[in-house]
Amino acid sequence: MLMRMSTLFVRTLREDPSDAEVPSHRLLVRAGYIRRAAPGIYTWLPLGLAVLRKIEGIIREEMNAIGAQEVSFPALLPREPYEATGRWTEYGDNIFRLKDRKDADYLLGPTHEEMFTLLVKDMYSSYKDLPLSLYQIQTKYRDEARPRAGLLRGREFTMKDSYSFDVSDAGLDASYQKHRAAYVRIFDRLGFDYAIVKATAGAMGGSKSEEFLAKADVGEDTYVRCTTCDYAANVEAVQVRPAAPAPYDDAPAAHVEDTPGTPTIDSLVDHLNTAFPRADRPWVAGDTLKNVLVVLKHPDGTREPLAIGLPGDREVDQKRLEGQLEPIEVEPMDETEFAKHPALVKGYIGPGVLGEEGKSGIRYLVDPRVAEGTSWVTGADEPGRHVIDLVAGRDFTADGTIEAADVRDGDACPNCTEGTLESARGIEMGHVFQLGRKYAEALDLKVLDENGKLVTVTMGSYGVGVTRAVAAIAENSLDEIGLCWPRNVAPADLHVVAAGKDDAVFAAADALVAGLAEAGLDVIYDDRAGKISPGVKFKDAELIGCPTIVTVGRGVADPDNQVIEVKDRRTGERQELALDGAVAALSAIVRG
Amino acid sequence: MLMRMSTLFVRTLREDPSDAEVPSHRLLVRAGYIRRAAPGIYTWLPLGLAVLRKIEGIIREEMNAIGAQEVSFPALLPREPYEATGRWTEYGDNIFRLKDRKDADYLLGPTHEEMFTLLVKDMYSSYKDLPLSLYQIQTKYRDEARPRAGLLRGREFTMKDSYSFDVSDAGLDASYQKHRAAYVRIFDRLGFDYAIVKATAGAMGGSKSEEFLAKADVGEDTYVRCTTCDYAANVEAVQVRPAAPAPYDDAPAAHVEDTPGTPTIDSLVDHLNTAFPRADRPWVAGDTLKNVLVVLKHPDGTREPLAIGLPGDREVDQKRLEGQLEPIEVEPMDETEFAKHPALVKGYIGPGVLGEEGKSGIRYLVDPRVAEGTSWVTGADEPGRHVIDLVAGRDFTADGTIEAADVRDGDACPNCTEGTLESARGIEMGHVFQLGRKYAEALDLKVLDENGKLVTVTMGSYGVGVTRAVAAIAENSLDEIGLCWPRNVAPADLHVVAAGKDDAVFAAADALVAGLAEAGLDVIYDDRAGKISPGVKFKDAELIGCPTIVTVGRGVADPDNQVIEVKDRRTGERQELALDGAVAALSAIVRG
Structure with a gap:
């Protein structure tokens, strides 16, 4: 073409x-x-x-x-x-x-x-x-x-x-x-x-x-x-890699403590570090187990409450949650709906009342990080009180796990042992x-x-x-001066520019292009005469972005040493080629 | 393929x-x-x-x-x-x-x-x-x-x-x-x-x-x-070829005659042959000039009456008429509209009252056959009276011509002097x-x-x-047994049928087809084994309609003289080909 x-x-x-x-x-x-x-x-x-x-x-x-x-x-x-x-x-x-x-x-x-x-x-x-x-x-x-x-x-x-x-x-x-x-x-x-x-x-x-x-x-x-x-x-x-069950034989027993005015994770962590300081390290949000209540809207119109337990430093990612539950839609539980469950104590909800066996009867699914043997601080289902050293699998069991926690840069890769996610x-x-x-x-x-x-x-x-x-x-391939196509999809293999005004340039370019077309190559040939300057032609060639730009210009003036210039659009590298034999040399460049 | x-x-x-x-x-x-x-x-x-x-x-x-x-x-x-x-x-x-x-x-x-x-x-x-x-x-x-x-x-x-x-x-x-x-x-x-x-x-x-x-x-x-x-x-x-103007110097003068009860062309012709018989030939419908009234509906909603004069043996072809007048639409003139033009006498309308200069003021266009010098019997614009020997160009002039008359098998060709239309x-x-x-x-x-x-x-x-x-x-190409594609558009060049059950047939067919594909030919290969009989395969091949059907069957049994059969789908002609060299021979058939 x-x-x-x-x-x-x-x-x-x-x-x-x-x-x-x-x-x-x-x-x-x-x-x-x-x-x-x-x-x-x-x-x-x-x-x-x-x-x-x-x-x-x-x-x-x-x-x-x-x-x-x-x-x-x-x-x-x-x-x-x-x-x-x-x-x-x-x-x-x-x-x-x-x-x-x-x-x-x-x-x-x-x-x-x-x-x-x-x-x-x-x-x-x-x-x-x-x-x-x-x-x-x-x-x-x-x-x-x-x-x-x-x-x-x-x-x-x-x-x-x-x-x-x-x-x-x-x-x-x-x-x-x-x-x-x-x-x-x-x-x-x-x-x-x-x-x-x-x-x-x-x-x-x-x-x-x-x-x-x-x-x-x-x-x-x-x-x-x-x-x-x-x-x-x-x-x-x-999918978060589930932690292997940890041994908890030596874990201390769970104990309920007064934690007045700690309905949020931040206030709870502050209180823990003040009232129950740990010797080895301070309490952090990740030590707490947060229980979030949502309502599932089933396709048939019925509504179902659901409790999600996840580490206190994580948020529920609505898209991830809905991705697991499709075609069910999810919305936060509002005050009216919350009020229908007297067992739930706002800010102090714990696994104690959750789960299909729990007092609230609300289904309870936890993040895979809440694995057997892990120990948590969580709500004690009484205003201003939390449980410390509550061990999953020993002190409570959820109805299952769910991938609802947000994914963050730096999270461990689920596939290998060294990498982190970005x-x-x-x-x-x-x-x-x-x-x-x-x-x-x-x-x-x-x-x-x-x-x-x-x-x-x-x-x-x-x-x-x-x-x-x-x-x-x-x-994926463009740069600051224009398009820059990979060879397999470029509109043409070569963009040949006739750069000059004298007939010799056009005659040489015409002959070259005819040879290239005959060799089965797709060529854009800038044969525009008149007022179109070589500079405009080069700019157009770079903008259009064929992988190889060939210039036929002053180099063909010397009949004993006619050369053309070949430029790689991506790298900008230039080389001179003898006009004689250029069809074969350009075919070799195109066919890699 | x-x-x-x-x-x-x-x-x-x-x-x-x-x-x-x-x-x-x-x-x-x-x-x-x-x-x-x-x-x-x-x-x-x-x-x-x-x-x-x-x-x-x-x-x-x-x-x-x-x-x-x-x-x-x-x-x-x-x-x-x-x-x-x-x-x-x-x-x-x-x-x-x-x-x-x-x-x-x-x-x-x-x-x-x-x-x-x-x-x-x-x-x-x-x-x-x-x-x-x-x-x-x-x-x-x-x-x-x-x-x-x-x-x-x-x-x-x-x-x-x-x-x-x-x-x-x-x-x-x-x-x-x-x-x-x-x-x-x-x-x-x-x-x-x-x-x-x-x-x-x-x-x-x-x-x-x-x-x-x-x-x-x-x-x-x-x-x-x-x-x-x-x-x-x-x-x-x-477009009817307009007749050359005929000389009318020797034509008799027009004369109005009583023609009672002749509002239709048939009744008029009957009356003419009875009351005014001609020596050389009887009157026919084509001797009369019929004037048909229609209403033009212009795109802007205005309505305009139009009279069309054409030989009495022709009908107005609505599609041809509208084709000339587009985007104007045409409908017949109804009684109410007719009544608005007192100059028009139903069944006896003649050119006398028509035309922009005529008493009715209705535009009057005639068929190209109503050429200068032609002579007609037509209405005299009085009940029960017609004019005989009315000569176009001498006794009346229309406002122009129009291609509204129906076209019939046997009409003269507008392009040559010998042919007729079909x-x-x-x-x-x-x-x-x-x-x-x-x-x-x-x-x-x-x-x-x-x-x-x-x-x-x-x-x-x-x-x-x-x-x-x-x-x-x-x-354009099908026949009673199926499709029958011209070579350039057939889904494949060849339809090869492996007709037989033994492995030798399939082996020979497989090898042949591989050779044909390698030669760049498009091939449908009926390689179905099992219960599909050769008869079913042939029927399918004929139905599908590739131009050449190749049968690999019993002919390959003799190792010293392996032949295949080639059938031209269109002509039904069959020929045997040696299996050896068949790829070249079939390529030659395909490439004409």
Whole structure:
């Protein structure tokens, strides 16, 4: 493909567009890759489309390589299948709904689980037809409340979504691993820096779930990673390593003490250090066991109180808590609801009245740090009194554990013994997860197994944000002068600048470009004559960001020693090449 | 690409789907190319997608070859640009409209004239930037009242649409001719039988306009073609060749006669033959001049009477009439309106009272056959009386001519002297037309010309129905046993059937297929073992319709003389080929 700047449909801008919030968006507009058509909705210009197609090509190759088969679903979808799974309602304002002329309800598909499930149900009926993996590269719609950051969060966007269909859990796991490996190859080939992050399955249901995040400061996703090993996880998915049970044979017996005016952790710690000083070390918040009361709102509308016990230096992280309990929602317990439980003494609640066996009857779940044998100061369920040396497993037992405490930089890594966690930001580029039987059950996708018995199929779901990848790669690679594409996705392999006014320069450049095109290379050729100065051409080349910039200029003047200049866009390194044999030398640079 | 029937996501059906109205739809569903997702909305299965991609590839190559540049617009579009051109309202129920969460109006784009116009306005400002041709291959939406015939009239479909931008009319004409030539190459390569048909520009405005119609009995478009030359036109666009003025010096003078009880053409002709018999030939309907009154409804709501004079053996064709007058609508003149014109005598209206100079003041347009010097029997504007020997140009003059008379099989060809017209049906596959300045004016697309003056750009619009092409090609090529694809668009070059149970057959077929894939051929390989009989495999191969079917069967049993059978799907011709060297021989067949 040869693109001549004299005719290419592009107009570079020196000014940042006013609505661009992130660098990739600014540069993709300024360099003429995309144009905004409406909030969160973009038009692709030739340069942008070239990048998009290269990304699609890489994805397609890797999906075909694992035996996934390409199909293509419509974007305009009938309501019924989404009604059957409850998502017509669940999506709330986040999907676009419309009616046709006969007043039938439609939506613009945000994801296609239902449609894939129904298609396989329509076509297949036996275990012999499975395993099956299908994918599409297709336009999707979400009515985002705040479309922002250009292509990073659009309302119309392209995704590769695939689905696997298996009879057994082991089969699902194999399909999942195949997709995961394909994603590693895809993201490696796309050439950007990413983390594979453990995730909760969220609203989609299911079990195993990992996200591929492009590392980026502008990313909307926060995750934590280990400073030492390769562990990474969404904050919601971090699982604290449970402490091994500690021996407590020698632990002192629990004793209730007067601690007047200590309804908060801070006031309690102050009081402990004054009234019950310890010889070896002062009391700290982490020595106390805080019990937080919340109310669970079940999908059927019923409300249930829940007590969460966690070390006094931790807070309940609402998102982590809800991540564990989905689809249940959680809210703090208000005064009215609190008053219904006379056993609860505000500021002095202890395990004594909690748990399904306790006086309050309120279910009691504790942080994994509250392990058997650990010793705590906690409320004595009387105003102004606390228990000291209360040992978990000896003096009280919770109804279970829950991952509700906030995760902090410096927390121990759940995966290795040396590292600690640090938080980072990223852009969600891919997601692999095990849906399980949720959709197959809702839509009755069953096949006959080896014994002629109908069994429900188990599914995996795998997505890559394709238009988002354009922005994420741009974000990951740009610098202060422009875009700077990895070689595999650049709109062209080479950007050749004819820098000069005399015909010899253009003749040499024309011949070189013809040779490069013939060698099968994708070339942008700045053949603009007239008033366009070499300086403007170089600025445009740097802004557009092809990996190699070739200048044909004064160096071709000496007929006995014609040279051109080759610049690596990323490193800025320059080298001279003899014009004679330049096609082969440039091909070698491009093909690495 | 190698597709193995053992794993290919396909399920052929022996029964026709109940909702399929046309053969291509039946077979595309039965052979596993598409599945219906909702009325007029389809899912593409791997075989269908393979055909679609080949068609897209051919279109893309030919568009790039004329220097058109590919872009991609969103399908979800804001209301404002369509409001500016009036199409938001004009489309009526035919577009899908929706609101986003902020209650802003959107539509699903039916065509993108507005968006292309605004994009060029946004990017370009000088005559030096033009000419420019842009195209996209993109999903479009129309809320058809009766989606029918499968992909032939869908509600979600893919189109290639392009637009040219020029400063001058001559430039537009050159861009138009380039596109037209590209379309000829595209449709030739797609390998189906088509006609290039003169068309009226219709609701899009503009001047020159031609349609590419696939010849098909199931087509919704009627057109006429010459039995002798290559003339073809939509009925709306047929222009009767005006007769040369005939000398009338020797013609008898007009004379009014009593013709009681002859308000209809039939009764008049009967009366003429009885009361005024001619020696040389009887009176026929074509000797009479019929004057039909209609009412024009202008877009601003005003109503205007119009009289149309045409030979008595012709009827007014409402579509042809409206085609001439667009955007004016036409309805018959009712009794109330008729009564407002006392000069009109029902059943006996003649040119005497018509025309802007006539007593009624009603504008009077005549069929081109009512040429100067032609002689007619027509109403004398008195009850029961007609004029005989009334000569056009001598005794009356109309306000102009109009193409409103119906077109009939056997009519003289407007283009050649020998041929006559015959009607035919087709499927609109492509449309090239000169939009002119309609959209550029509405959206203010101007550029500076050579003299630094702002001039309005003139545009051409060019479309190909891509998904529709799949069905049209299928329709054009299928036979009683299945689909039968032209080579350039077939889902695979070869369909190889392993016909037998013993391992030797499969081993030979496996080796052959591996060689074919290595040679770069697209192959469907029916490697299904077990209970699938060769008969079932052959039926599937014929249904799926690749141009060449290769059977590896008993012929490979003799190690000294291994042969395979090659069958041409279209002609049914069979030949044996030595297995040794078969890859080269089959490549030669495929590559023609």
